[in-house]
């Protein structure tokens with residue numbers, strides 16, 4: 146039972162992204178930047194976006210944290226690349242609504258695999274951290290997104 | 295063959311199950327469990343005897359006052375302080391250090407130096423930083439060696455006639471190092487500095503004698519030594535406390551008050567403004583009584599056996615132990631290679647094993663070891679060999695799940 150819950154959270158794809166994160170590394174010439182930090186557990190990520198004509202052309206991230214936060218960051222980068230700012234924002238909203246509340250998951254694609262995290266309330270923040278940082282980046286604010294805001 | 299102490303029977307929480315398994319509680323450095331006697335004493339007081347202290351002429355208040363006085367007396371004897379006046383009730387170690395930083399801090403001037411160590415908890419760093427900002431003092435930090443012990447040579451070099459206060463932990467909450475307190479105090483006294491010891495982790499593991507140590511201040515928290523939260527103790531040498539201005543002011547700490555001026559009560563009440571944490575003080579007194587029933591020599595031997603076993607078994611796994619391997623309390627800090635501490639914590643939790651993961655309020659120390667967080671298993675005399683085995687099994691499961 147507990148093993149099932151663990152397996153539901155630590156999905157194959159999550160572990161794989163954790164081991165080999167995509168778009169990992171800083172981005173020269175970025176136009177947008179976001180920083181996400183969880184002061185309680187030390188998860189800390191920075192996101193770099195290059196936006197041209199309202200489209201996210203390139204994206205990169207650096208930082209470190211647990212398997213959930215890192216795979217979430219990695220999958221975020223693959224999901225928003227090529228999207229318009231508007232669409233990226235919508236995706237972020239839908240994902241946060243899904244993780245934090247009972248929002249629909251149909252449009253989330255492979256991000257659905259984070260469903261298992263909902264069984265672990267203290268770990269939900271790990272999955273949302275990078276999306277909060279993305280929102281900051283898209284708003285072009287200078288604030289650090291914190292899980293303890 | 296190691297004899298078990300079998301103290302779990304005294305602690306109701308330890309006889310509960312957690313997620314279908316026996317609870318394996320290995321977060322004693324964060325807070326310890328409470329023996330039945332403490333729980334019953336507090337419950338009895340609140341249900342049958344509740345009243346305030348120092349004011350009431352009625353029976354309940356007199357009884358409550360007496361119980362708090364008794365508790366203070368037992369703490370004086372427990373620490374071997376010279377007088378009850380030297381025992382000040384505070385909220386915990388954090389408040390004790392802040393009290394000294396504010397009150398003793400008033401006696402310091404620009405350029406005076408405060409020396410701490412790299413091992414310190416944030417509670418023994420930030421109050422001094424703030425004091426330095428207020429009064430222009432200078433904070434110095436004595437480094438540790440790679441094996442997690444204080445670098446005594448560097449410590450000596452940092453001491454000078456400018457050093458007015460040295461403050462350090464008796465035992466590190468993060469990596470378990472037992473500091474050579476007596477030697478450090480002697481060196482500090484040679485340059486005329488006062489010494490404060492953060493004893494938050496020590497009182498549950500070793501016998502503390504403040505006169506033998508010859509420290510000026512000693513602080514600990516009730517909840518880390520089998521008592522309740524919300525209560526702790528600051529020991530201070532009487533002559534020094536007399537010289538210090540009050541920290542907080544208000545009721546209970548005054549002699550007379552007029553709108554022109556006020557005079558303050560005698561020690562220890564000069565430092566105890568407001569209605570105290572009565573039931574917590576009584577609970578702490580009972581916790582002291584419980585500790586007095588223990589043989590600390592036996593406890594230390596037993597905890598060292600647990601520690602050695604844990605270090606030996608963890609050493610067989612793919613983990614990196616952080617900090618010292620000897621002259622330490624039964625606190626083991628480690629990282630599982632390739633796995634983040636938080637993921638380890640979650641999987642252990644599923645097995646009913648409570649450990650702390652994170653930076654343990656010692657971010658500078660984590661930086662020193664180039665890790666952002668560790669897993670910390672902190673043992674108490676009520677833990678046993680089965681708990682060590684459970685931890686090892688849990689860590690094997692971590693590999694199973696996370697590769």
Ligand SMILES: Cc1ncc(COP(=O)(O)O)c(C=O)c1O
Pocket residue numbers: 323324385386387388389415417418463465466467492494495515655
């Ligand atoms: C070494 C040390 N100092 C200070 C503290 C602060 O104690 P409290 O939070 O009870 O005030 C702790 C507790 O985590 C500690 O371990």
